[in-house]
Amino acid sequence: MQGKYAYLTGIFLVILLGTYLNWNFCCQIQDRASTAGFDPSGPPVNPxxxxxxxxxxxxxxxxxxxxxxxxxxxxxxxxxxxxxxxxxxxxxxxxxxxxxxxxxxxxxxxxxxxxxxxxxxxxxxxxxxxxxxxxxxxxxxxxxxxxxxxxxxxxxxxxxxxxxxxxxxxxxxxITSPDSLASVLREDPLVIRFEWGESEITLSEAQQKKLGLLATYLELTDDHHCQVTGHTDNTSSSRFNYELGLKRAAFVKEYLIEYGIPEERIAIMSKGETEPMAGNNSEEGRALNRRTVITITE
Missing domain, CATH: 3.30.1330.60 (OmpA-like domain)
Incomplete structure (x- = not known):
């Protein structure tokens, strides 16, 4: 009988201890969390x-x-x-x-x-x-x-x-029309150049302006798209250059999406080293070949 009482007493003490620990470590932490970082003045009003x-x-x-x-x-x-x-x-x-x-x-x-x-x-x-x-x-x-x-x-x-x-x-x-925008973008497409082996970009003010024209053109037309084509110099293997050109085109595509151009209006491809616009026997020529060209298509 004494053993039974001892057993019940032990259970009671465990319940009391659990209740205390729950209050001490849970409720008080919640109280502290509710006031942590509280600023009575609130965020500033900048209308x-x-x-x-x-x-x-x-x-x-x-x-x-x-x-x-x-x-x-x-x-x-x-x-x-x-x-x-x-x-x-x-x-x-x-x-x-x-x-x-x-x-x-x-x-x-x-x-x-x-x-x-x-x-x-x-x-x-x-x-x-x-x-x-x-x-x-x-x-x-x-x-x-x-x-x-x-x-x-x-x-x-x-x-x-x-x-x-x-x-x-x-x-x-x-106030430009779709036809005039198309003429500008076809005659002088947006060209983004890259440093050797790189795929990241920073657009100049002039490039930003042309990107705005591209976005406006696609907003005004329902059935036209833009084609992003990656190009490289010939300093690596053909396979590597193809993949690098595609990587650059994909990076530019993400940039265009971030700008607000719908993903379904953008197609990408790579020409690798196959369509140089200058000779690859000089650094100047190779720099011209490392590019991504954005054109408009129907």
């Missing part, structure tokens, strides 16, 4: 302001686009205020086709550019542009740029609204 000083449009919302330090992807979720502002912007631009919006992305000191774009600000502006297009805004009424900024509104490794929005007048000559 999203869209104002056309040359027109009659102004909208302001306390919510804004957010980006993590050294990142160019928009941090979800976007607040209702952002969506309201962009929908108002669409209504305004639809009613004023002679106006367009320049999206200037900003980046701060110490940020590392992990994108394929010339700078992190430009990469951020492209992401915002893609969002605006997804909300129904005409891509012809949007342009991109980027620059460094000395002071940005930061909170918990996050930038709130590292962007500038500037309205401009669209001159009649700048």
């Amino acid at each position: 999203l302001i869209l104002k056309d000083s040359g027109g009659s449009f102004t909208v302001s919302q306390n919510e804004n686009f957010r980006f993590y330090f050294s990142d160019y992807n928009i941090v979800p979720p976007l607040g209702a205020g952002v969506r309201i502002a962009i929908d108002s912007l669409k209504t305004y631009l639809d009613a004023h086709p002679n106006r367009y919006l320049e999206i200037n992305g900003l980046y701060g000191a110490g940020e590392r550019n992990i994108s394929s774009y010339a700078d992190l600000g430009l990469a951020r502006s492209v992401q915002v542009r893609n969002y605006l297009i997804a909300r129904g805004i005409d891509p012809e009424q949007l342009t991109n740029s980027g620059r460094a900024a000395e002071s940005l509104v930061a909170y918990d490794s996050m930038y709130v609204g590292p962007l500038e929005f500037v309205f401009h007048e669209q001159k009649e000559a700048e």
Whole structure:
């Protein structure tokens, strides 16, 4: 009988000990976690302001686009205020086709550019542009740029609204038709060159502009595509050069997708070393041959 009581007492003590440990190590940790990193002041308010000083449009919302330090992807979720502002912007631009919006992305000191774009600000502006297009805004009424900024509104490794929005007048000559765009892109296709053995790229301002023309052309046409063809010099084997050309073409394809061009509108291929545009007996000639050419097709 005494053994039975001892057994029951042991079970009771184990239950008490488990209850205590659960309270001490679980509940108190949850209490600490709920207050860890809490800032009673909250994130700073950097309102999203869209104002056309040359027109009659102004909208302001306390919510804004957010980006993590050294990142160019928009941090979800976007607040209702952002969506309201962009929908108002669409209504305004639809009613004023002679106006367009320049999206200037900003980046701060110490940020590392992990994108394929010339700078992190430009990469951020492209992401915002893609969002605006997804909300129904005409891509012809949007342009991109980027620059460094000395002071940005930061909170918990996050930038709130590292962007500038500037309205401009669209001159009649700048409103291009699909035929005129096709003529420009066929006569002077976008060519991206690579250093020896490399497949990464950084586009110049002129190349960025031509990429914008390509994106606009594909937006305006439903049955046309773009062809990305990789080329190399002859410093390696034919098999290696073919694979390197294909790798470069695939990299450019991902770049185009990131810019907002639908994946199904992009085809890739490699010519390897078979179609040089210059002799391979000099470094200058080999540099010209290491290229990827983007053309438009039906």
